[in-house]
Amino acid sequence: MGAFVRNGLKWFWVAFANASMEKKLIVVFIFLITLPIVLASYFSYRNYSQSIQDNSTTYVKEVSSKIIDKLDDYVIDLKQVSASPLYLTQLQEYLMQPGHDVIKERFISTNVYSMENLKGANNTSVYIRDKFGNLFYTLKTEGTRADLNEKMEEWGKLAHNAKSALVISTERIIRANTGKPDFVFSVIRELRNTYNLEAIGLIAFESNLNVIKNAVANIDAATKGTTVIVDDHKQVIYDSGEQMIGDNLANDEAVKKAAETQGSFPLVKDGKPYLISYSTSANTGWTVLIYIPTKVLTAEATKTRNITIIVTIIIIGFALFISIIISYALTRPLRKMASLMKAVQGGNLNVGFNVKYRDEIGLLGNHFNRMIMRIKQLIDEVYTGQKRKREAEIKVLQSQINPHFIYNTLETIRMMAEINEDEKVASMAYMLGSLLRYSIINDMETVTVAQELEHLDNYIYLQNVRFKDKFQLVVLLSEEMKQYQILKLMLQPIVENAIYHGLENKEDHSEITIESYEDESFLYLTISDNGEGIDGTALHKLNDRISNPSSQADSKHGIGLSNVNDRIQLYYGDEYGLRVESTEGKGTRIVLRLPNQSS
Incomplete structure (x- = not known):
């Protein structure tokens, strides 16, 4: 599983990294906008839903407690009314007398009517039975029970077993005069002689369940649920559907969980989720269970959730639209620059980035434009350099009129001079031929300083023949320096320039000195006269x-020096070259700046 997740994340990262900048920005915008909205919406819905459920639970608990309190008050009132015969000595005496005469019936009936009008017994039928089974009652229900005699026997047993404690029961009955079914709520107590505690009869209060039904109907209307009331024996006293009255729910899951005095818990019944709130009376032991469908509790939260989802989708859609516009606006200059770079790659340098703003894109555009300008400059410099090199080569070629013919002619002259035993002419012809062979025929671009000095010796020899040993070449170079590689024909044009422009008209001894020195970056060769x-x-x-x-400087002088300088810069670079130092009447020094090959 871990490997699968890692591979998935790796694949996502690779796909994201390879996506276009526009798509990356859209993804980032959507993530940064959507995630907070979704999280805020989720937690808002969750908290709101929980708040509604908590408030509803609290409300239902309060209502169920009020029902319990109301039933407790009703039962307490009936308990007090049922205890009134215990304080009427004459009534007790009549209950212990046999027979059913008019005086007895009138006295007991009068007491029954008075009990009926006491608090708690209002709208309630009252039954009193004496020690001998004679029954006295008043009705405020829809009719007499069809099973009244049988029920009195049952109530007598229940009351006797309860030993003067109240007995409460609910049941479904049939009215004798109408034949209609009805649900009644009964409170029974056995009557005992206050002197010897002998059983002398019983008293019963029977009321229809309207007092409970009305209260339950109100709470069901508010909660849109159902209510079940069970006694301490888990027998149903009343339920909203009036289908389970009298049933025992000792094994019911909800009744089992309602073990505390008050509380609530979730429960799934018949495949539907409910929140069940309950309260138990400390006086009667009755428990009120209110079944509230979860969808009712969360109806408002669900509505809020749906609205939140719709609003979230609208916001996300709007954010997506805005992110696409923004990403397009941000990446459009980059796409334009990429297009310009492709054009440059294809050889088109006549392009430029239109810089509108001073942001990072504008900065990049300025650098791009400067780069194009620099490329053009470099191309122009290369073109100019090549042009200058070709011009220098043309000048050299113009000065080399059929060098092979000249060299062969000189060789013929040398041979004829040897035949005629003219050693000096032969030697001059040989030296001149060597000069031509070195400068024209030898195709090497660079030579050692030693080779260049050998060529220079031949040149000085010929000049001394002409000027009667007037020139002396002084070389103050180390053996290591003599192995340094330099351009061919670098020194001879400089020495030639020194002879023709500085030493030719000098009457006394003329000296040319070659030296060198160096620093960390450059090597310097000096030719002084x-x-x-x-x-x-x-x-x-x-x-x-x-x-x-x-430039328009004097074109008659310095042609050889310019040629040497151009060749050095073309070969080594613009930071290298030649400069002239001179003091009138004292001499001239040419300084060559070359790469330091030892650094």
């Missing part, structure tokens, strides 16, 4: 032309 130097204005123009070849 002791030539004429450059004045400040010309130096500024020269550096400007080197760093910006498209």
Whole structure:
């Protein structure tokens, strides 16, 4: 089970994570709105339902207690009335006299009528039987009982067994004069001589059940339930349907549970749920059980629940509608940006995000627009760099007029000079051929500093032949530095520029010095001469032309230096390159800034 739940949660999370942002927002909105509403509605309904049930139970308990109190009052009044013969000595004497003469009948009947009008006996038939079985009574019911004589015998036995205590019973009877059935409520007591406690007769009060029926009808109308009243022997005194009067309910489940003085409990009867409230009289031992259908108790709560459900559904529907609108509004810029990114991915850089607001989406849009602008700049820079590289290559090619032809011609001149035993011409031809082979035929892009210096030695040799050993090359580099990889033909154009612009017109000894130094990020190669130097204005123009070849600086000077600078930046990056330092009359120094390969 645990694995199933974990797998289910994992599947839900994966599905949620892979859903679109719009769907995620809708789910989150619905969850955040629906959950509180549903929980609030559920607990409100539950509390309201419980409150109604508690209030109804309390009300029913109070009503049942009032019924018990009313019955207790009625029985107590009858008890007091039934005890009145015990205080009438003359009445006791007549009850002990045999016979049935007129005087006796008139006296006893007078007492019966007086009892009938006492409190508690109102609307009640009164029966008195003397010691010899003579019966005296007055009727306030619909007629005489058909079984009156038999009932008197039964009442006599009940009263005798009760030993002067009250006996209460209910039963269904047939009226002798009408033949109609009726339900009556009887209170019986045996009469005893106050001197010797000898049984001298009995007294009985018989009333129809209207006093109980009316009270029960009122409570049933209020609770929409049914009521059952049982005595202390669990015999039904009265029930709402008048179908169980006289039945014994000792084995009834509800009667068994009504064991306390007062209380309530749920019960399912005939497949229907009820809430049963009960009260038991401390005087008579009678118990009033009120059966209230649960659906009646929860009718208002159910109505409230239904209204709550309808309102909740409306709110959830409205929340869903609003969440869809909000999620659409929030994700629309993201969808637009995704569409623009796809366009950029397809090569279309002429797009831009329309930033309307200064929120996170607007911030993202600004960064997107700046990214597109930067991409365009980089493309332009690459295009410009490639263009500059092609122009430099074209210039090189323009200066290389059929290099193979020149090299082969020089080789022929060298061979003819050797044949004619002109060693100097042969050596010059050899050196010039080496220069051409290194610079033109060798297709390597980078060489070691040592290789570049060897090429430079050949170049200085040819210049010294021309200028009668005027130039001296001084190399102050370590062996480790000589193995450093640099671009081919990086040093020779710089030395050539130094000779033609700084040393050619110098009359005395000319010296070119090559040195190096480094820091954490860069390696610096310096080529210094002791030539004429450059004045400040010309130096500024020269550096400007080197760093910006498209400027209008003097195009007759610095072409070789610009070419070297362009090649360094194209190969290594814009942070590398060349700069010129010079003092007029003292000389010039060219500083090359290259990557530090040891860092």
